[in-house]
Amino acid sequence: MALDNTLQGWIEGPPPERDDGGLAIVELAFGVQVDGQDHHGHPIIVSRWSAKLKTTGGAHRLNYVDVLRYIDIAHDPAAMRSSPPSHCKICKRLLNDPGDPVGSKDCGGDCCRCMASCGDVDCYMALHAVEPDKYPLDEQGEVP
Numbered sequence: 521m522a523l524d525n526t527l528q529g530w531i532e533g534p535p536p537e538r539d540d541g542g543l544a545i546v547e548l549a550f551g552v553q554v555d556g557q558d559h560h561g562h563p564i565i566v567s568r569w570s571a572k573l574k575t576t577g578g579a580h581r582l583n584y585v586d587v588l589r590y591i592d593i594a595h596d597p598a599a600m601r602s603s604p605p606s607h608c609k610i611c612k613r614l615l616n617d618p619g620d621p622v623g624s625k626d627c628g629g630d631c632c633r634c635m636a637s638c639g640d641v642d643c644y645m646a647l648h649a650v651e652p653d654k655y656p657l658d659e660q661g662e663v664p
């Protein structure tokens with residue numbers, strides 16, 4: 521099945537790398553899978569997070585290099601920062617709390633600690649860097 525894509529404003533190539541949680545619609549290269557599934561060329565909505573793009577429906581991380589073209593749909597970092605304090609959707613912790621900058625980092629609506637306990641390797645490693653006792657690595661230096 522092929523759909524005629526009526527979205528306007530596609531920009532060729534991957535979006536500029538940012539870490540502001542901004543949303544974009546992306547079209548992935550042929551053969552790139554999302555959580556083991558073929559996306560059949562359908563656009564996917566992602567948030568920018570660290571060096572990855574994270575899908576909004578689950579927490580699947582995508583690589584910038586796999587993006588063929590994109591449309592920014594929300595990308596005003598100043599506006600996002602001035603919005604009222606938000607809380608983790610899972611544990612209700614205040615996000616971006618200066619008292620716990622790594623653990624409370626906003627990772628797309630959930631805090632870094634919850635993402636780490638859900639098996640997110642990048643979050644776990646970020647926490648390991650500041651709290652190696654609470655977030656140890658195994659003998660191979662990998663996330664247990």
Ligand SMILES: [Zn+2]
Pocket residue numbers: 608609610611612613630631632633634635
């Ligand atoms: Zn949380």
